[in-house]
Amino acid sequence: MKAFKTLIATAAAALVTGSALADITIGISLPLSGPASGLGIPMGNQIKLWPTSIAGEKLKVIVLDDATDPTNGVKNAKRFVTEDKADIIMGSAATPVAIPMAAVAAEAETVQIAFSPAVLPPGKDAWTFRLPQSNDVMAHAMVALMKKQGVKTVGFLGYTDAYGESWLKEFTAQANANGIKLIGTERFARSDTSVTAQALKLVAANPDAMLIVASGSGAAMPHMAVVDRGYKGKIYQTHAAASRDLMRVGGKAVEGAYVVSGPAVIAEQLPDSHPSKKVAIDFVQQYEKAYGPGSRNQFAGHSYDAVLILEKVVPVALKKGKPGTKEFRAALRDAMETMGRTVVSHGVLNWTHDNHWGFTNETGVMLKVVNGDWKVE
Amino acid sequence: MDFSIASILLLDGITNGAVYALLGLATVLVFSVTRVIFIPQGEFVAYGALTLAIFQTGKVPGTVWLLLIMAVLAALMDARLSWQHTGDAKRALKAGLSALAAPLVVSLLSIWAAPHQLPLLVQALLTVAIVTAFGPLVYRLAYQSLADASSLVLLIVSVGVHFAMTGLGLLFFGAEGFRNPSFWDERLNLGPLAITGQAIIIVLTSLAMIVLLWQFFNRTLYGKALQATAVNRLGARLMGISTHGAGQATFAMAALIGALSGLLIGPTTTVFYDSGFLIGLKGFVAAVMGGLHSYPLAALGALFVGLVESFGSFWASAFKEVIVFTLVLPILLWRSVAGGNEEEH
Numbered sequence: 127m128k129a130f131k132t133l134i135a136t137a138a139a140a141l142v143t144g145s146a147l148a149d150i151t152i153g154i155s156l157p158l159s160g161p162a163s164g165l166g167i168p169m170g171n172q173i174k175l176w177p178t179s180i181a182g183e184k185l186k187v188i189v190l191d192d193a194t195d196p197t198n199g200v201k202n203a204k205r206f207v208t209e210d211k212a213d214i215i216m217g218s219a220a221t222p223v224a225i226p227m228a229a230v231a232a233e234a235e236t237v238q239i240a241f242s243p244a245v246l247p248p249g250k251d252a253w254t255f256r257l258p259q260s261n262d263v264m265a266h267a268m269v270a271l272m273k274k275q276g277v278k279t280v281g282f283l284g285y286t287d288a289y290g291e292s293w294l295k296e297f298t299a300q301a302n303a304n305g306i307k308l309i310g311t312e313r314f315a316r317s318d319t320s321v322t323a324q325a326l327k328l329v330a331a332n333p334d335a336m337l338i339v340a341s342g343s344g345a346a347m348p349h350m351a352v353v354d355r356g357y358k359g360k361i362y363q364t365h366a367a368a369s370r371d372l373m374r375v376g377g378k379a380v381e382g383a384y385v386v387s388g389p390a391v392i393a394e395q396l397p398d399s400h401p402s403k404k405v406a407i408d409f410v411q412q413y414e415k416a417y418g419p420g421s422r423n424q425f426a427g428h429s430y431d432a433v434l435i436l437e438k439v440v441p442v443a444l445k446k447g448k449p450g451t452k453e454f455r456a457a458l459r460d461a462m463e464t465m466g467r468t469v470v471s472h473g474v475l476n477w478t479h480d481n482h483w484g485f486t487n488e489t490g491v492m493l494k495v496v497n498g499d500w501k502v503e
Numbered sequence: 504m505d506f507s508i509a510s511i512l513l514l515d516g517i518t519n520g521a522v523y524a525l526l527g528l529a530t531v532l533v534f535s536v537t538r539v540i541f542i543p544q545g546e547f548v549a550y551g552a553l554t555l556a557i558f559q560t561g562k563v564p565g566t567v568w569l570l571l572i573m574a575v576l577a578a579l580m581d582a583r584l585s586w587q588h589t590g591d592a593k594r595a596l597k598a599g600l601s602a603l604a605a606p607l608v609v610s611l612l613s614i615w616a617a618p619h620q621l622p623l624l625v626q627a628l629l630t631v632a633i634v635t636a637f638g639p640l641v642y643r644l645a646y647q648s649l650a651d652a653s654s655l656v657l658l659i660v661s662v663g664v665h666f667a668m669t670g671l672g673l674l675f676f677g678a679e680g681f682r683n684p685s686f687w688d689e690r691l692n693l694g695p696l697a698i699t700g701q702a703i704i705i706v707l708t709s710l711a712m713i714v715l716l717w718q719f720f721n722r723t724l725y726g727k728a729l730q731a732t733a734v735n736r737l738g739a740r741l742m743g744i745s746t747h748g749a750g751q752a753t754f755a756m757a758a759l760i761g762a763l764s765g766l767l768i769g770p771t772t773t774v775f776y777d778s779g780f781l782i783g784l785k786g787f788v789a790a791v792m793g794g795l796h797s798y799p800l801a802a803l804g805a806l807f808v809g810l811v812e813s814f815g816s817f818w819a820s821a822f823k824e825v826i827v828f829t830l831v832l833p834i835l836l837w838r839s840v841a842g843g844n845e846e847e848h
Contacts, residue, residue, distance in 0.1 A: 159669075159670065159673050159678075159777075160777065161775070161777065163673060163678035164678040164679050166678075167677070167678050286820075286821050312816075312820045313820045313821040313823075314816070314820060314823075315823075315824055317775075317777075317778060317780075317781040318816075318823075319519065319768060319771070319772040319778070319781075319782060320515055320518075320519055320771070320772060320812075320813070320816075321816070322511065322512070322515040322813070323512055323515065323813050323814070323815075323816040323817035323820070324816055324817070324820045326508055326511055326512065326817065327817055327820075330508065342678075342679055342680075343679040343680040343681075343773055343775075344680060344773060344775070346680075346682070346773055347682075347772055347773045371679045371680075374679075375679075375680060375681065375682045375773050
């Protein structure tokens with residue numbers, strides 16, 4: 127519905143200006159419905175606040191809904207490259223959707239900015255750049271805190287999908303390196319109504335800490351199940367859970383939870399020395415002015431950061447080619463690989479030819495839920 | 504696994520199974536009267552839980568507006584149909600108004616009640632009224648004119664209705680989930696087992712509904728009339744049974760059961776706008792175990808699904824869904840071998 131409206135709006139805008147050919151076309155596929163819509167909708171909200179032109183070139187932004195369905199994501203991506211002759215593809219916010227989209231982007235030699243930590247085999251990500259922090263970077267911050275708190279054993283309760291699996295892999299590697307042992311691994315689906323059995327098994331193993339890998343308000347249910355079964359240890363959550371919905375649904379049960387997050391969510395609490403502080407505050411003010419106080423979240427931050435990247439790379443690429451051409455698309459990629467340290471609201475990005483992940487290990491911030499609010503740990 | 508773990512899993516399985524049983528019953532009910540395989544049954548569950556959640560925040564749930572729109576459409580359709588048949592403007596107007604009346608009353612009451620923060624029980628009753636009112640309207644708008652079509656056509660319509668209802672759910676309730684307050688906060692501690700008041704309510708409500716439905720269809724004239732339309736629509740009509748009325752009544756009952764299930768499950772889990780589908784699907788698996796016609800068998804099947812799910816997630820959580828849905832294969836196989844060639848009614 128929203129995608130349709132955007133389509134109409136962009137089509138109308140194109141008719142009015144009459145110079146659609148020279149515009150920079152950006153095709154964005156977001157999960158505006160389906161299980162990951164909690165991630166996609168705030169991103170779409172922030173996209174509505176985007177500037178209409180960058181470096182003097184008009185932006186033609188096409189937002190389509192992929193319904194958290196990989197098939198739809200691929201369909202959208204194909205549409206972007208064949209019908210719309212997009213200069214850049216963005217999306218999706220759901221990892222399982224972003225991964226197959228990368229193949230389309232690579233084939234069409236079009237830059238893809240993924241809004242999710244999509245893990246791809248080496249070489250397959252030549253045209254894909256990830257905007258969110260890698261799970262690896264986030265696990266780094268989490269494991270560091272666990273080590274500091276003397277956690278020795280951890281139980282894992284996560285989604286049975288690409289997001290859960292990726293966290294399991296990255297976390298296990300870092301935990302092992304720091305002498306922390308994973309003593310239980312249980313899965314659940316986003317649509318499950320009960321995780322009592324999994325919680326039961328993990329609590330019986332009695333680990334020092336529990337790691338829950340889930341997103342948005344869906345992260346509250348496994349958390350409550352573990353607490354309900356009488357678990358008294360520390361509970362950790364990933365950055366997909368770093369939204370206020372965790373407290374709204376979880377209430378008292380999520381008090382004291384540790385949540386890893388990008389810096390944008392707690393802009394005001396960042397120390398002045400943090401490089402992202404100013405940008406993060408800009409983002410928070412812009413978003414909350416439009417959508418109300420307390421509405422900020424991890425994902426809208428990624429949409430905000432996408433513009434910062436464009437503002438940096440588009441002027442460079444414009445010197446080498448006109449929008450809509452193959453040269454321009456290749457120049458965009460080169461510009462992104464050579465853009466150097468770039469401060470965004472979620473940290474400092476530094477993409478290189480060999481590393482399309484970008485964020486450094488200082489990016490992750492550990493938050494604690496105290497009295498229904500975030501507190502930097 | 505020791506006894507205490509087994510008993511907790513057992514309790515969890517029974518509580519979930521009881522909700523699946525309700526949905527299984529509704530599926531059997533709708534299929535046996537209208538031959539519609541009603542995929543959107545689960546959507547009523549999500550609508551029920553989420554409508555109550557929105558009432559809790561003191562706002563008017565979006566479902567109320569949908570109800571009004573659907574009621575106006577149904578009224579127009581009824582009026583037009585009556586006009587075509589009789590050519591009498593007064594009767595056409597009356598037909599339209601009678602379709603509009605109940606949803607209008609429920610909607611106005613909800614709009615008035617929403618900002619008053621009434622007690623939970625009153626809000627729950629309103630929720631049930633709203634969702635129940637959807638039932639006949641869904642039948643009127645989507646199925647009634649196709650009542651004589653084949654089961655396959657009706658199934659395809661069901662898929663369409665399912666997608667429409669999920670999409671509208673996203674529009675009304677947003678992407679994030681809600682959790683409702685418990686109706687009964689009691690906790691009974693029996694050794695390792697902590698039985699919550701909500702679990703007791705779930706099991707008792709489910710049991711009561713099963714007995715009621717079973718008795719309704721076997722003992723009452725109206726229930727038998729409903730069954731008659733399932734067996735032979737033309738024959739039933741010749742006997743003076745309104746098949747359209749039967750369809751609408753059945754859908755109202757299915758929506759009522761769905762709303763009840765939503766209220767029951769709301770406090771035990773986070774309900775999203777699209778949570779209903781999978782819950783409904785498990786109810787459907789249960790109904791298939793009952794051959795889509797037997798209430799007691801469907802209820803037993805639901806209990807079985809709940810238990811398999813609970814123990815399955817304990818032993819192999821990554822494969823739980825696979826286990827639950829694979830279950831239906833041997834049963835279908837057995838039914839096709841043992842049941843022979845049952846012709847489609």
